[in-house]
Amino acid sequence: MMQRQEAELTTSVVAPSLSAVELTNVSYAYKKGGRGIHNIHLTVGKGEVFGLFGPNGSGKTTLLKAMTGLCKIDEGEISLLGHDLENDFERAMEGVGCVVEQADAYMYMNAYQNLKIAARYKQDVSAARIHEVLDQVGLSAYKKERVSRYSLGMKQRLALGRALLHNPQLVLLDEPTNGLDVEGITLVRQLITELSQEHGVTFIISSHLLGEMERLCTHVGFMKDGMLLQAGPVNNLQGKQHTFEELYAQAITSGGAGQ
């Protein structure tokens, strides 16, 4: 009897997962045209900054949409922070922040008011946290201005702020530097580095601007025609002093070997 109890206790202890994201054989095809993503296998470890690269139409946004439940996958499994996205959606998304096809905001409100509304849908976001986030994304000076007067880059910063509001452990960003000036790109890069290195936050960032992300990403994956051709740690892939551009060209022309 004693032995059985011990065995039950042993099997009920779940080892903490070291991966933040696990995708197994994920496919999704749009009804119109049939394009999308095919058989994606991907593991992203906690604290990694994973850059997802590929030409226009290669499937980066679709992959991020699948990971946030914005499109329901046809096949495969997605696990975020140890929770299955399909069967346990709310818990899977609880620790996730994202900017995927939703950089819009309430135009007649200011940045603070926008974040205050967003905070209602999250747990435990204080007024102090809203001000902290506005500072982090460099919008403190403009927080009382209507968003309708913001530039594209300022709206991008606000969207990033909204994604970070609840201190997520996993952040998914689709083209986060779109519309940002040099100062904005530097700020976003520093923020991502700080959050990943000091707080263990995991990032998946899509981009087609290789140079911009080169210094930021710890891991990289290349997409083409809806497939993930190659993925791994930047150091391994860059072992022979390749630049991102060279790696990318190699992956795209060779068709890649998968993860």
Ligand SMILES: Nc1ncnc2c1ncn2[C@@H]1O[C@H](COP(=O)(O)OP(=O)(O)OP(=O)(O)O)[C@@H](O)[C@H]1O
């Ligand atoms: N709503 C849609 N309906 C039908 N096909 C779509 C839809 N959205 C995207 N696609 C197609 O799916 C494929 C992948 O598109 P996706 O937007 O994921 O690419 P991407 O890599 O993010 O491109 P970009 O760098 O231009 O943002 C493309 O061939 C695109 O034409």
